[in-house]
Every structure is written in C-alpha cells, then in structure tokens.
Amino acid sequence: xxxxxxxxxxxxxxxxxxxxxxxxxxxxxxxxxxxxxxxxxxxxxxxxxxxxxxxxxxxxxxxxxxxxxxxxxxxxxxxxxxxxxxxxxxxxxxxxxxxxxxxxxxxxxxxxxxxxxxxxxxxxxxxxxxxxxxxxxxxxxxxxxxxxxxxxxxxxxxxxxxxxxxxxxxxxxxxxxxxxxxxxxxxxxxxxxxxxxxxxxxxxxxxxxxxxxxxxxxxxxxxxxxxxxxxx
Amino acid sequence: xxxxxxxxxxxxxxxxxxxxxxxxxxxxxxxxxxxxxxxxxxxxxxxxxxxxxxxxxxxxxxxxxxxxxxxxxxxxxxxxxxxxxxxxxxxxxxxxxxxxxxxxxxxxxxxxxxxxxxxxxxxxxxxxx
Numbered sequence: 001x002x003x004x005x006x007x008x009x010x011x012x013x014x015x016x017x018x019x020x021x022x023x024x025x026x027x028x029x030x031x032x033x034x035x036x037x038x039x040x041x042x043x044x045x046x047x048x049x050x051x052x053x054x055x056x057x058x059x060x061x062x063x064x065x066x067x068x069x070x071x072x073x074x075x076x077x078x079x080x081x082x083x084x085x086x087x088x089x090x091x092x093x094x095x096x097x098x099x100x101x102x103x104x105x106x107x108x109x110x111x112x113x114x115x116x117x118x119x120x121x122x123x124x125x126x127x128x129x130x131x132x133x134x135x136x137x138x139x140x141x142x143x144x145x146x147x148x149x150x151x152x153x154x155x156x157x158x159x160x161x162x163x164x165x166x167x168x169x170x171x172x173x174x175x176x177x178x179x180x181x182x183x184x185x186x187x188x189x190x191x192x193x194x195x196x197x198x199x200x201x202x203x204x205x206x207x208x209x210x211x212x213x214x215x216x217x218x219x220x221x222x223x224x225x226x227x228x229x230x231x232x
Numbered sequence: 233x234x235x236x237x238x239x240x241x242x243x244x245x246x247x248x249x250x251x252x253x254x255x256x257x258x259x260x261x262x263x264x265x266x267x268x269x270x271x272x273x274x275x276x277x278x279x280x281x282x283x284x285x286x287x288x289x290x291x292x293x294x295x296x297x298x299x300x301x302x303x304x305x306x307x308x309x310x311x312x313x314x315x316x317x318x319x320x321x322x323x324x325x326x327x328x329x330x331x332x333x334x335x336x337x338x339x340x341x342x343x344x345x346x347x348x349x350x351x352x353x354x355x356x357x358x359x360x361x
Contacts, residue, residue, distance in 0.1 A: 029280055160278065167274050170281050188240045189279045209243045209283065218240035 031191035083122025248287035
C-alpha cells in the first residue's frame with residue numbers, strides 16, 4: 001500500500017501538494033486525474049523517491065520511498081532515453097540496473113508492441129518512443145507501476161496499444177498500477193479506483209464502478225462536475 | 233461489445249453481464265459453450281481485468297456460467313433460464329418506456345394508440361416469431 005499523510009510541497013509561490021492524504025490500495029489500477037498543474041506529477045515523483053515532502057510523509061509498504069525503489073517501476077512524463085541509444089542499448093541498461101528485469105516479458109511485449117531492438121530512440125516517432133518507454137517500464141516485475149501521463153500527445157491507435165499492454169500484463173492481486181493523466185476519456189474502462197486532484201488536494205475519490213452507479217455519470221463528467229463545484 | 237459501444241455512465245461489470253445475456257437470447261452463445269478466459273475477454277473489450285472478474289463472478293453466482301477447473305468457464309444456463317432472462321429484459325425496457333411516457337403526460341389510451349399506430353407502420357418490417 002502507498003500512503004500519503006498530510007503531505008505538503010511547495011515550489012516557490014506554488015503550493016503543489018496541500019495537506020494531501022490518500023491511500024492507494026494493492027491489486028488495483030488507480031487513476032490520478034486532474035488538470036495540468038494539479039500536482040499529479042509531484043505526487044508521482046514523490047512515490048518514486050525523486051522529491052521530498054516539505055511536511056507530512058509518504059510511505060510505500062510502510063517504508064520511505066527511497067528505501068523501496070526496487071518495488072517501483074516509474075515511467076516519467078519526460079523523455080529520459082538518450083537519442084543515440086537503440087532500443088536494445090536502452091534495454092541492456094535497464095537489465096543491468098534492475099534485478100527484477102524479466103527478459104521473457106520484454107521479448108514478448110517487444111513483438112506485441114511492434115517494436116524492433118535496432119530502432120534508434122532519436123529517430124522514431126513520438127508514439128513509438130512512448131511505446132519504448134512503456135516496454136522498458138513494464139518489463140520489470142515491480143509490484144508498483146507508476147505511469148506519469150503515458151498517453152499525452154500520442155495518437156489514438158498507440159493509446160489503445162498502450163492500454164491493451166497494461167490490461168494484458170496486469171497481474172491481479174499482486175500488482176498496483178497508478179496512472180496519472182488528464183485524458184480521462186481514454187482510461188474510463190481501465191481504472192478501478194480514481195482520485196481527482198486539483199491544486200494539490202483531492203476533490204473526489206472512490207471506486208470507478210461505484211461512482212458510475214451512484215452518480216450515473218462517466219468519469220469525465222464526474223470530474224467536470226467536481227471542478228465546477230470547486231470553482232464556485 | 234467493443235471498446236467503443238458501452239455506456240461510460242453506467243457500471244461496466246453490469247454491461248458485461250448484459251452482453252452475455254443478450255448473446256444467450258440471440259443464440260450466438262448456447263448452453264455448454266465455452267466463454268473466453270477473463271484475460272482474453274478483458275483484452276477484447278479493453279476493460280480492467282478486475283472489472284471483468286467481478287462480472288464473471290456475478291455470472292457464476294446467478295447460475296449462468298460455471299467454471300470447471302483446468303478447463304475454463306462454460307455456459308450453464310438452460311432454455312428455461314434464457315427465456316426468463318429475455319422476459320426480464322423486456323420488462324425493464326417496458327418499465328422505462330412507461331415511466332418516460334408518463335412523464336410526458338401520455339394517458340394509457342394515448343399510449344395504446346401510439347403503439348398500435350407504430351405497429352401498423354412497422355408491419356412487414358418486423359418478423360412475428
């Protein structure tokens with residue numbers, strides 16, 4: 001389980017996270033939703049141990065994020081791969097770095113995603129680069145998979161491929177996937193649980209199916225509704 | 233059912249159950265048939281595996297399917313059950329129809345008239361089996 005307990009984080013004059021408290025339960029696909037600048041990436045990086053709370057604390061299975069890095073596979077929003085690498089070189093790097101790297105899974109997904117090892121990272125399309133990032137993240141058998149905006153700026157067919165890869169690969173019960181996005185429409189049917197955040201706070205949260213049943217609205221509509229109320 | 237044609241404002245697991253029920257009624261799925269594994273079905277409709285699991289559990293609980301260890305999940309429903317489901321689904325549609333017509337202020341007589349009129353128009357276009 002991942003826990004945020006009254007977490008605050010400020011960057012200059014911007015309050016990125018504001019007394020944020022939440023729990024991400026195990027075995028679920030969780031959606032972290034909100035507009036740009038809501039604090040999604042800050043929260044994701046904090047779980048990955050890449051930034052520290054100013055106040056409050058974050059725990060991953062009861063430990064500090066920095067002590068649980070081997071449990072977390074993080075797909076950052078930015079392009080972190082060297083352009084002169086081939087996909088094979090990138091995979092070799094990951095393989096040498098992470099003990100939980102799974103070569104069988106890597107080879108299988110390489111085919112499923114229509115990628116080739118000799119592709120040069122700097123020369124391929126944005127969609128293919130997004131698929132490479134996904135492949136390199138998902139090929140680890142980490143119990144927590146953090147995907148920060150994995151779909152943004154990517155064509156619809158590639159988005160479907162990414163979503164199907166996650167469904168195909170999801171290990172029920174033992175894996176937790178946290179996916180942050182502002183493109184909720186694409187992941188309506190993918191997520192079990194959702195957290196809508198704005199200005200570093202939770203606006204609405206709950207089980208996706210229960211929210212649909214009780215409100216009779218899609219997740220996109222629920223978010224619009226929630227933000228309308230916040231602004232009033 | 234594919235990724236595009238379910239209603240995102242309703243519980244997805246319920247729509248998966250309805251999808252199977254409709255397949256049984258139409259006869260595209262028959263007693264004894266094997267249904268896809270949860271993983272395959274999840275991929276086919278691009279839905280969260282936990283949601284598919286919930287739907288499959290519910291299908292089994294209401295007696296429409298059974299899982300045989302090592303072999304897969306099979307349709308258990310018999311003809312009587314399928315007839316009953318068909319009747320239930322038709323009742324739901326009628327309930328919604330009457331509620332909506334009521335809210336528009338139609339009387340029973342007006343509803344009868346409108347339905348008869350529509351049936352006349354459709355004559356020949358609809359099969360009466």
